[in-house]
Amino acid sequence: MNIIITHQIADEDRNAVLAGLRQHNIQYLKENSFGQLAVYAKNEIGMITGGLLASTKGNWLCIDYLWVSENARKSGLGRTLMTSAEQESIKLGCKHALVDTFSFQALPFYERLGYIQQMSLPDFPELGMQRHYLTKRYE
Numbered sequence: 001m002n003i004i005i006t007h008q009i010a011d012e013d014r015n016a017v018l019a020g021l022r023q024h025n026i027q028y029l030k031e032n033s034f035g036q037l038a039v040y041a042k043n044e045i046g047m048i049t050g051g052l053l054a055s056t057k058g059n060w061l062c063i064d065y066l067w068v069s070e071n072a073r074k075s076g077l078g079r080t081l082m083t084s085a086e087q088e089s090i091k092l093g094c095k096h097a098l099v100d101t102f103s104f105q106a107l108p109f110y111e112r113l114g115y116i117q118q119m120s121l122p123d124f125p126e127l128g129m130q131r132h133y134l135t136k137r138y139e
Contacts, residue, residue: 061089063099
């Protein structure tokens with residue numbers, strides 16, 4: 001057996017590991033339980049001013065990334081992106097949403113949207129910071 005340690009993950013290697021994991025998981029989960037979801041906002045010249053990248057896992061929407069450009073912040077765009085993703089995930093059968101955020105990011109924003117903090121990791125990613133995990137159950 002040859003153990004390889006690397007700091008540059010090749011796409012081929014990443015795909016092999018993910019394919020193996022999916023093959024194992026399919027024994028327990030429906031194949032169509034997993035999907036991708038993205039919501040983008042573009043300005044009049046076609047430039048992305050905000051976006052949300054997520055995946056669906058079973059009946060959960062898992063929000064991986066939410067970004068709003070500096071000049072579009074405080075305009076309601078973040079709320080619009082989140083609401084659009086939630087509404088689309090409900091159409092896909094989701095009943096819950098999961099998001100995480102760092103202490104220097106958007107915890108109050110998610111709480112205003114009805115997300116409830118489930119746990120926090122202290123000193124993550126660095127000393128004095130936290131990573132917060134929040135969930136929301138759809139009505």
